[in-house]
Amino acid sequence: MPTGPLNITREWLDVSGDLGLRFTIQNSGSSAVEIGSLGFPVEFSSIFTNRLATEMQRLCSLSDPYIGMHAGQIRVAPIRGTGAALVVTPLGDTPLEAYRNLPETYYSDTAYGSQTFEGFYEWQALTKAWAENEWRAQTPWNTPSSKTLQPGQSLQFGVRFSVAKSGVRGLDAAVRGTNTPTAVGVPGYIVPRGEPAQLFLQSQSAVKSLVSEPAGALTVTLVSSGKYTVTPSASAWGRVRLTITYADNKIQTVHYYVTKPSTEAVASLGRFLTTSQWFNDTSDPFGRSSSVMTYDYETKSIVTQDSRAWVAGLSDEAGAGSYLSAFMKQAIQPAADEVTKLEQFVDNVLWKTIQTTDFGVRKSIFFYEPAAVPNYRYSTSIDWTSWTSWNKAAAYAIDRAYNYVHVAGAYWSLYRVARAYPALVKSHTWDWYLNQAYSTVIRGMRNDVGYNRVGLMGETVFGEILTDLIREGQTTKANTLSTSMRSRAAQWDTEEVPFGSEMAWDSTGQEGVYYWAKYFGFTNTATKSVNSVLGFMQTLPHWGWNGNARRYWDN
Structure with missing residues (x-):
């Protein structure tokens, strides 16, 4: 030095x-x-x-x-x-x-x-x-x-x-x-107000004090030896640090994040998505009007243009994440006005433009091709020279299996709403939504769609669709979907590392591999999937790392 x-x-x-x-x-x-x-x-x-x-x-x-x-x-x-x-x-x-x-x-x-x-x-x-x-x-x-x-x-x-x-x-x-010292939080370290969590401490030295910062944000109560109840205050919000001092003067910090009560948070999510993120410009040449679109929280505005076409194009995880969240919210906490808007999205955008008539799913409905939309003004502050600025042909490609999950999930959520709350849906019946979900999954398994032989992010919903087809007595469709999924699972069962992806490496494949391996009884592959998850997802007393699986494109 x-x-x-x-x-x-x-x-x-x-x-x-x-x-x-x-x-x-x-x-x-x-x-x-x-x-x-x-x-x-x-x-x-x-x-x-x-x-x-x-x-x-x-x-x-x-x-x-x-x-x-x-x-x-x-x-x-x-x-x-x-x-x-x-x-x-x-x-x-x-x-x-x-x-x-x-x-x-x-x-x-x-x-x-x-x-x-x-x-x-x-x-x-x-x-x-x-x-x-x-x-x-x-x-x-x-x-x-x-x-x-x-x-x-x-x-x-x-x-x-x-x-x-x-x-x-x-x-x-x-x-x-x-x-x-060790600490284990149950169920974790993101804690909604009104829902006390548990904290288990183990140390060879006795606990001398527990202090939350900000002061009073958490009330920590000893239940039994090493077991505590952690209760957020009525005004707590965001990051909270719990500092534990032991008799041997060691200091341990446990990092929490406090949110609204869970039901309130879900309700707020639905409202924000279908109001602040609701795009309804009928002059839009890309066919995005009546959509829940990507939102830039720093500028407090909807992202209508981005050099990465899919971000503004209602597909891919970055473009579809917002609308999929709005749909999935309805499956657990439906709201009439939100369902109405999402039905508009289905009829005006999803089934009209995002999908083709044979249930293909486009990679983006926004694109960069001035000649194709001569009256549209692209931002001059954006660099449109990257490969990510797809032209119309590239954006309209239907060859990415990951995108089919988003669309199938959207239809499935409205099927669930229509089945449980029929008065809330006006445009279609429950069986129409279920068939749309089923047909989208099957279309995504055809040979002209890439990555459909790897596990897909969120494809647990495929399993939910299969379960519902069986329950509804739609045996032919259920058998077709089951055969398709079994073929994938059987392939994974022969592979030493069955967790493929469009990326060089990530943890997107494990969900689908585990689900279908378990479903069809490929026990070794299911166990291999769980072990793999343990390799990239640690349990740590910190809301930012615990169960985060922060590796490359997997959150």
Whole structure:
């Protein structure tokens, strides 16, 4: 390191059979030195670039942090979700105060910071310098700190590496074996007001205090040894940090996010989607009028143009997510005025333009082709030269199976509404909606549609459609759909890594693979799917990471 007053000694240690890494920092100068940033680069084998799926399963792992101060940890799981796992915990007074992304130079051989190589991070034990500079416009997860070394004074920081031989399921026990406190929230860390959650704490030292920030946002009540009830206040909203101080002076932070009461949140979602996100410009040349469209919350406006055609084109996850949310909301909490608008969307947009007459689903109904819409004014502030700015022919292609899920789900939700609340639907009968859903799924399985042999995001709704066909006595359709799904499941059962995708790697395939493998009794493949999910989705006491499956295009 550059010449200065700090001497640093690195040691590799045997810590009760585990590997330890410790640094001693000594101030050899004549004046005090404040250390505002101190971190440990975290580098595990997460480079997928130029590797086959089987090689990635054998060689690579995924790591996730729990930014929980002295209870902080990094969990490292093999991608396949089986075999030994690893956990990194604090050694001595080394809190995981923040987790910082490390910018690195991009090389094509590794593709740092890309879809095939997420990049590396840093365990930050001291963060005051970052908080006062690069992060000054943000609110850190934990209170930033620094350490001041007087002349001749030393500080030690370190981490401990512990192997969980029983795998991902054994990580909690491995953490407890290092005398690191653990916390488990049930059902999780996103907590609606009016719905108390449970928190289970385990530590070798007694709890001395529990404090929520903002003050009073959470009431924490001891129920029994190690078991607490966590109740949000009537005014709590957004991020809340629960700080637990133990008798041995260790500090643990658990990160919650408080929302409206769940029924109120769902109702608000429906209202916002069908009002603020409702597009009803009858002069639109793309046929989008009477639609729930993509919304830019920063500008508080509907996205009518985007260089990525599908974002403004009511298809793909980015373009269809809003309208699909509006439909699915009706399946659990129908509202008459919202159902009316969504029926307008079905007749004026979905069945009229998004779909072809043979139930194909277009990739986008917005496109960039000035000659095709001569009276439409495209924004001059948008770069239209990228491949993402599809012309009409490319936008109208029907070859992406993922898009068929959105449309089938929309029809299915109105089938459910029509069956349970027939007075709410005016345009079509329940059997029309069910047939539209069924026909869309079957059309998506034809040879001219790509990616229909991989698991699809949200395709659990295909299973719901099959269940409803059976219940309605529509045996011929049910058998056709079942045969189609079984063919896919049988194929997956022969594959070592059955989780294909349109991306180089992601976690979009597991849902469909698991659902149909379980449905048709392919037990090994169903188990393989669950193990795979354990490899990329950790359970951590932080609303931003817990169950987030944050890997590439999977949220």
